[in-house]
Amino acid sequence: MMAEAGAGGPRLAELLALGRRLWDELEASTEPSSGAPAVQDKVRQGLDALQRAAAMVAQLELFSENEELEEIASADLKFMLLPALLGALTLKQVDLSRRWEHLETRYKQKKELENKLASMSSSVESGTADEDQVREFYILQIQKWIGTSLEEIESIDQELVILRSRDAAKQAPAGPRGPSRPARTPVKPFILTRDAAQARVFGVGYPGLPTMTVDDWYEQRRRQGIVSQQGFGEPGSPPCSSPPAGASDEELQKQQHETEEEKDDEEALWKARDWDDWKDTHPRGYGNRHNMG
Structure with missing residues (x-):
């Protein structure tokens, strides 16, 4: 109809x-x-x-x-x-207000059911409870599991909403991307003035690296005429040089006199160094026994 x-x-x-x-x-x-x-x-x-x-x-x-x-x-x-x-x-x-009231009421009912079941379980399991108590006990258990089932159903519904939104996000076509960022030119390295000055003072950084070997330096000095082909003499001795051809007796004597002065200067220098070494190892007043007690 x-x-x-x-x-x-x-x-x-x-x-x-x-x-x-x-x-x-x-x-x-x-x-x-x-x-x-x-x-x-x-x-x-x-x-x-x-x-x-x-x-x-x-x-x-x-x-x-x-x-x-x-x-x-x-x-x-x-x-x-x-x-x-x-x-x-x-x-x-x-309705948020009604939902919170509903959740609070359900929580209180759940606690009351659990307390009643806990107080009745011992007598029912031991067999001392009468038929009405046994019936009430199992009815309370059914009510408890009804509440548990409702809570699980609500949780499943919330999970379904999350899964559906995730599937929809995966299936949705990707939106157009924004304009690509322009390529940036690399920044040139720079050295601060203070750092550059400090590097020159302490000998760090690229300016402090050697530019030639010892052999290259010697060859350069030899080409400039500063060093003879025979090289340097023994340490502490002046380089040996032959008198120029055609030199007069006066010039030879003058050169010999200069050589002797250089030798005297070297002997004085060695004596002064020995004296400094002796003073370093012997304190002042060493060997004076006149004022001994």
Whole structure:
């Protein structure tokens, strides 16, 4: 038996179809949160349509308590889904204040059930409890597991929302990337003036590296005429040089006199060094025994 609303109003079948369509859209939604405005708007629309449909079913008395399932017309069977759809959409309503009150009430009920079960378990397990206590004990256990199942269902629903949003993010095409950053020219190394001056003073850095070997330096000095081909003499001795050809006796005597002075200077230098070494190893007053007590 089909029914229609008043003139210009939606038909019963249309209200049921609207409620089911909104429910299917909510199930397939990729919104990250069930409290999103778009989600809650669809929940309100679906509840409104299904509540109007349920009122029409009650007004038309489509179903009777005396009817069996076989006696209900096939076209009217779909309206038996109205209570289930209403309950499902009601659970999708998100009201933070009501939700916190609901969670607090459920937590208190859970603690009361656990306390009652703990106080009754010993007598039931030992067999001293009567039939009414045993019946109450198992009813409390059923209530406890109903609450546990509801909590797990809510947790599963939240996980499904997360998984759907993740799948939607993977399937979504990647957006156009922004303009690539222009290539930057490499920065030339620079040396601060203070560091450069410090490197010259302490002999660190590239300017302090040797530019030629000892052999190269000697060859350069030899080409400049500063060093003879025979090289340097023994340490401490002046380089040997033969008198120039055609030199007079006066010049020879002058050169000999200079050579003797250089030798005397070297002997004086060695004596002064020996005297300094002796003073370093012998303190002042060493060997003076006149004032000994």
